[in-house]
Amino acid sequence: MAVSPDRETIGYIYAPIQERLARVEGRLRDMANVNFPFLSDLLSHVYCSSGKRMRPAITLLASGFHSHDELKSEIMATAIELLHIATLIHDDTVDESDFRRGRTTISSMYGKDIAVLVGDYIFASSATLVCDIGHIGVIRKFSETIMDLSNGELRERISTYDPEQSLDDYYTRIYSKTASLFAVSGESAATISGAPDEHVAALREYSYELGMAFQIVDDILDFEGDPEEFGKPVGSDLAHGIMTLPTFIALERSNGSNPVKSFFEDRHNDKLLAEAVEMIRQPEIMSEAYSEASRRCDIAHQALKSIPRSPSRDSLELLLDYVVRRRW
Amino acid sequence: MAVSPDRETIGYIYAPIQERLARVEGRLRDMANVNFPFLSDLLSHVYCSSGKRMRPAITLLASGFHSHDELKSEIMATAIELLHIATLIHDDTVDESDFRRGRTTISSMYGKDIAVLVGDYIFASSATLVCDIGHIGVIRKFSETIMDLSNGELRERISTYDPEQSLDDYYTRIYSKTASLFAVSGESAATISGAPDEHVAALREYSYELGMAFQIVDDILDFEGDPEEFGKPVGSDLAHGIMTLPTFIALERSNGSNPVKSFFEDRHNDKLLAEAVEMIRQPEIMSEAYSEASRRCDIAHQALKSIPRSPSRDSLELLLDYVVRRRW
Numbered sequence: 340m341a342v343s344p345d346r347e348t349i350g351y352i353y354a355p356i357q358e359r360l361a362r363v364e365g366r367l368r369d370m371a372n373v374n375f376p377f378l379s380d381l382l383s384h385v386y387c388s389s390g391k392r393m394r395p396a397i398t399l400l401a402s403g404f405h406s407h408d409e410l411k412s413e414i415m416a417t418a419i420e421l422l423h424i425a426t427l428i429h430d431d432t433v434d435e436s437d438f439r440r441g442r443t444t445i446s447s448m449y450g451k452d453i454a455v456l457v458g459d460y461i462f463a464s465s466a467t468l469v470c471d472i473g474h475i476g477v478i479r480k481f482s483e484t485i486m487d488l489s490n491g492e493l494r495e496r497i498s499t500y501d502p503e504q505s506l507d508d509y510y511t512r513i514y515s516k517t518a519s520l521f522a523v524s525g526e527s528a529a530t531i532s533g534a535p536d537e538h539v540a541a542l543r544e545y546s547y548e549l550g551m552a553f554q555i556v557d558d559i560l561d562f563e564g565d566p567e568e569f570g571k572p573v574g575s576d577l578a579h580g581i582m583t584l585p586t587f588i589a590l591e592r593s594n595g596s597n598p599v600k601s602f603f604e605d606r607h608n609d610k611l612l613a614e615a616v617e618m619i620r621q622p623e624i625m626s627e628a629y630s631e632a633s634r635r636c637d638i639a640h641q642a643l644k645s646i647p648r649s650p651s652r653d654s655l656e657l658l659l660d661y662v663v664r665r666r667w
Numbered sequence: 668m669a670v671s672p673d674r675e676t677i678g679y680i681y682a683p684i685q686e687r688l689a690r691v692e693g694r695l696r697d698m699a700n701v702n703f704p705f706l707s708d709l710l711s712h713v714y715c716s717s718g719k720r721m722r723p724a725i726t727l728l729a730s731g732f733h734s735h736d737e738l739k740s741e742i743m744a745t746a747i748e749l750l751h752i753a754t755l756i757h758d759d760t761v762d763e764s765d766f767r768r769g770r771t772t773i774s775s776m777y778g779k780d781i782a783v784l785v786g787d788y789i790f791a792s793s794a795t796l797v798c799d800i801g802h803i804g805v806i807r808k809f810s811e812t813i814m815d816l817s818n819g820e821l822r823e824r825i826s827t828y829d830p831e832q833s834l835d836d837y838y839t840r841i842y843s844k845t846a847s848l849f850a851v852s853g854e855s856a857a858t859i860s861g862a863p864d865e866h867v868a869a870l871r872e873y874s875y876e877l878g879m880a881f882q883i884v885d886d887i888l889d890f891e892g893d894p895e896e897f898g899k900p901v902g903s904d905l906a907h908g909i910m911t912l913p914t915f916i917a918l919e920r921s922n923g924s925n926p927v928k929s930f931f932e933d934r935h936n937d938k939l940l941a942e943a944v945e946m947i948r949q950p951e952i953m954s955e956a957y958s959e960a961s962r963r964c965d966i967a968h969q970a971l972k973s974i975p976r977s978p979s980r981d982s983l984e985l986l987l988d989y990v991v992r993r994r995w
Contacts, residue, residue, distance in 0.1 A: 475806070
């Protein structure tokens with residue numbers, strides 16, 4: 340296995356945007372101050388977290404190729420991270436998760452009901468903030484992305500424990516629930532910075548493939564990662580009835596046996612779950628899944644070639660390596 | 668008590684906008700057709716319901732004073748109703764309601780999780796649709812309204828069973844959770860139709876006061892209405908720990924006894940609940956609450972005077988009477 344990048348590596352990758360990212364953090368802190376103490380406390384809890392801030396980082400880096408009013412791309416980066424936070428809060432109510440980014444989730448502290456309403460508030464805050472950019476096309480794309488995100492979660496939710504779902508279904512789902520937000524992070528930044536169409540398309544393609552690769556690696560780590568670093572038990576997706584790329588690869592390679600289907604038909608059976616997980620987390624299967632993630636990163640790398648070399652472009656390239664080599 | 672208006676009355680009030688409202692219904696039906704059968708079925712279930720469509724009606728009527736591209740106000744009316752539907756779906760997850768508008772709720776059919784995600788999808792659909800109007804100020808106001816709506820529900824949720832809440836808290840809450848949406852229904856319509864500032868302000872004031880009166884009457888009917896017509900048992904708000912205008916009036920008039928506080932401290936005690944309800948639903952208290960609703964309708968009526976008389980204005984005036992005299 341490749342050497343896991345230092346946690347400091349992400350800091351190195353973000354070097355060209357360090358000041359701007361700090362201003363985005365400041366904006367998030369400010370936005371937690373609302374005239375409603377209960378809500379203010381909750382917003383501080385979720386806005387000031389230990390997340391990697393990858394999506395706003397993509398926005399800031401992707402806006403760095405053309406000189407423009409930097410305030411606008413910082414607003415966009417803030418809105419993008421707010422949207423991401425809102426989806427995590429709603430996802431935690433669906434998953435009944437107790438911990439996220441090392442902190443207790445709102446739904447475990449106050450119940451699903453409060454979490455739903457706080458999530459709604461943050462969704463709306465993000466949409467309101469995007470209006471400050473003053474570009475209707477960008478606003479529209481942002482709202483469409485919120486539709487994609489909820490669509491993706493819905494698709495995932497209703498396909499649980501369905502052994503008949505297809506690889507195409509999987510790719511549709513991970514586009515909707517993950518890559519769509521990465522894609523708008525890059526594309527909107529390019530648009531806001533006044534980039535020519537060719538660069539907007541390139542940055543969209545880069546961010547989309549990066550997002551797909553990111554989710555694929557997440558899905559691999561669910562089988563292969565260290566539960567303590569990764570924050571979830573091994574095979575957690577499968578335990579929840581979710582079929583991901585490693586599972587599809589394993590079933591394609593299997594000699595006809597389908598322990599996944601057996602487990603889905605008897606979903607409290609830990610022995611069947613363990614058998615299915617064991618079948619899936621073989622080195623050759625993990626390797627094939629990593630190949631797919633790498634293939635997408637190659638496409639993303641290729642897309643960047645139409646943009647002149649710069650520290651921002653270097654960082655976007657390093658992000659591709661980081662996404663594949665990370666262990667969390 | 669005033670004679671309850673016929674269910675047909677609302678049809679008469681909507682006469683100037685009948686065709687336009689039919690087109691809005693058509694848009695809602697079309698928007699249920701998405702490339703995801705499970706979601707499509709759910710959307711049809713909630714879009715094609717027996718709601719009064721009061722908010723879109725306000726939008727259509729309020730846009731009728733100035734000639735403009737009617738497509739835009741119809742889009743706005745559709746978005747407004749979608750937003751209202753999304754809030755109802757999320758509210759039903761919080762309230763654990765089984766029925767809404769004579770149909771089973773999504774949360775009782777498929778669980779809270781699905782209801783949260785479908786609600787998210789509809790919120791996002793409404794925000795995307797508003798972008799088609801192409802007016803950033805209107806888009807922003809719409810997103811801010813979504814913030815108000817979730818803020819209001821949060822305030823209500825965390826103040827349940829708190830006997831120390833104030834009448835000011837109540838008015839802040841009902842502005843956020845109800846009147847804000849009425850206000851944007853009228854104000855945005857005026858803006859979209861190119862009305863001069865004076866008319867925009869007048870229609871905003873009208874819609875805001877109408878919305879406040881609407882909620883106050885809802886809160887009165889919760890004590891006084893026929894459970895079968897109204898759809899909820901008598902004193903349902905109080906049973907859920909929610910203090911509304913009739914409760915505040917009753918406590919102000921009481922001779923020091925506070926059965927509401929006693930009930931809040933022993934909230935499974937049906938006898939205490941019944942005592943509190945009995946104290947509140949006295950004719951003089953109901954009457955004082957209605958007076959507040961009527962006072963606001965008078966302000967709304969006055970606001971309309973700056974707008975030239977027309978069938979649309981007549982209908983907006985009739986809506987004021989309807990809101991106060993209705994029994995559901």
